[in-house]
Amino acid sequence: MTQTKHAIIRNYPVVGRARYWMEALRPKIYQYFVESDIDGSPVNRVDRSTIYQRAKRELDSQPFGTQFNVYAEGYEWMAHSIQPHDFDLMEKDPRVIIGGKDCLQPYSASILNVSAMSYGSLSSNAVEALNGGAKIGNFAHNTGEGGISDFHLKQGGDIIWQIGTGYFGCRQEDGNFSETLFAEKSALPQIKMIELKLSQGAKPGHGGILPAAKNTPEIAAIRHVTPHTTVFSPPFHKAFGSPREMMLFIARLRTLSKGKPIGFKLCIGQQREFYALCKAMIETDIYPDFITVDGGEGGTGAAPPEFSNSVGMPLMDALPFVHDTLTGFNIRKQVKIIASGKVLTGYHILRAIALGADTCNSARAMMMALGCIQALVCNTNKCPTGVATQDKWLSAGLVVDEKKHRVANYHRDTVESAIELTAAAGLKDPHQITRRHIFRRVFMNQVRSFEDIYPSTVPGCFANGQTPEHNIGMIEIDSWGQG
Known part of the structure; x- marks a missing residue:
């Protein structure tokens, strides 16, 4: 009182x-x-149960029909064929070769991989289990921008090394990019691709802070920073200041890594900036080997609520935009597209491919395969399942030798479910699916195909310097064009 x-x-x-x-x-x-099984957020109970059941190799079928209201606005479905393809004759682990004309070490990627999650955000056991699952299932594990730790390397799984604005792992004392450290780390045989992070869906346009309390000697050694100090990740890259300089930087990374695939990740914001990147690719004749499109709906990263809720283009709008823009500039064949944003099931994989993706990344589903119960305390260091915490007592509950198999199980069964859906559509390969195969109810008595909702762009239609919104000839590539 x-x-x-x-x-x-x-x-x-x-x-x-x-x-x-x-x-x-x-x-x-x-x-x-x-809450009902279909109302849970951000991941509903139906999808979570599917992930858990596949990870544990339990029964993942359901009785008595769908619980979703098939007449509600927003309901989606895929068109099947009267003459399905024989599932037994199909490739159960389809691969995508990532590597353009200047790439000397192309990578054969799965259509589903582990999205970017740093050690520090995740526990050491969680990182090691994810990489162990990637090793068993022959898919890739993205490090996140926190750098390469021993826990990423111990199990021997394929790694996509993500480099953010803080250049952790390849950073000079003043915070600038270190070519020497990058060349040294990128030479590791486990590192199959390098991803330059421009922005992420959870907090696009926002930097990060590593508090002094969390900057332990172990974390500091991984990130090449001074321990027990507060470290800031700026919201932009200091190694380049324009679209043209960014392409030159990508070429430099490719040279330093001895020709490994180099790409970048972004959440789409101002569309003219992406047009400028495409124009810079054409004028410099330097192309990223892949572009990871992150949806504005966010992922596992903790973020200010305004950024998480109200900034950035959602994946299902951003993905067709990126694909159609590359197609309009007639450079789509030069660049592979990776979709990242709430990819949980085989249907989500095919939907992303229909909208323009070549492969997909998943973060939340992989966490659930590890045992995440969506307790929504990822940012408190109190994750009860030992996934998103640095508390040694909590992370000890996550047993690597058990959970890595669950990650591999989930991956295998989800990819196979995508293949089964492909067969049901009468197709031989998931990359044959188009926007005409997916339908959405836009009103109670109105249905539109994805081709109607996201009309495809004619290849090369931007070659005359025009887009529906902008005059490409006026877009500057020697600056970001900001006021």
Whole structure:
């Protein structure tokens, strides 16, 4: 009654405390007792159950038909064929070769891989289990921008090394990019591709902070920073300042890595900036080997709510935009596209491919395969399953030798489900699926195919310097064109 911070407790010292206790319990009660199987957010119970069942190799079928309202606006489905293809004759692990005309070490990628999650955000056991699953299942594991740790290397799985604005792992003392460290790290045989992160869906246009309390000697050694100091990741790259300089930087990374695939990841914001990147590719004749398109709906990264909720283009708008822009400039064959944004099931893989993706990355589903229960405390260091925490006691509950097999199981069964759907559509390969195969109810009595909603661009139609929104000839590639 004498404290002054909380009015409720001051006025109701006993009952008032129950209010905070109930508020803490609310998300758990809502998840387990109130919400329906199809209403859970950000991942509903139906999809979560599918992930858990596949990871554990349990029965993943369902009785009594779908629980979704098939007449509700937004419901989607895929068109099947009267004459399905024979599933037994199909390739169960389709691969995509990533590497353009200047790439000397192309990589054969799975159509589903582990999206970017750093050691530090995830526990050491979680990182090691993800990489172990990648090794078993022959797919790739993205390091996130936190650098390459021993836990990424111990299991021997394929690695995509992500380099963010902080240049962790290839950073000079002043925070600038270090060519020497990059050349040394990129020579590791486990590193199959390098991804330059421009922005991420959870917080596009926002930098990061590594608090001094979390900057342990171990983390500092991985990131090449001074331990026990606060380290800032700026919202932009200091190694280049324009689209043209960015292409030259990509070429430099390719040379330093002895020809490994180099790409970049971004969440689409101002469309004219992506047009400028395409124009810079053409004028310099330097092309990234891949572009990872991250949806503005965010992922596992903790972010300010305004950025997470209100900044960045969602994946299902960004993906066709990127594919159609590359097609319009007649450079789509030079660049592979990776889709990242709530890819959970085989249907989600095919939907992304129909919209323009070559392969997909998944973060949240891979965390759930490890045992994540969507407790929504990733940013508190109190993850009860030991996935998103640095608490040694909590992370000890995650047993690497058990969970790595669950990650591999989930990957295998989900890819095979995509192949089964492909066969049902009468197709021999998932990359044959088009926007005409996917339908969405846009109103109670109106249905549109994805081709109607996202009309395809005619190859080379931007060659005359025009797009529907901008005059390409006026777009500057020696600056970002900001006011």
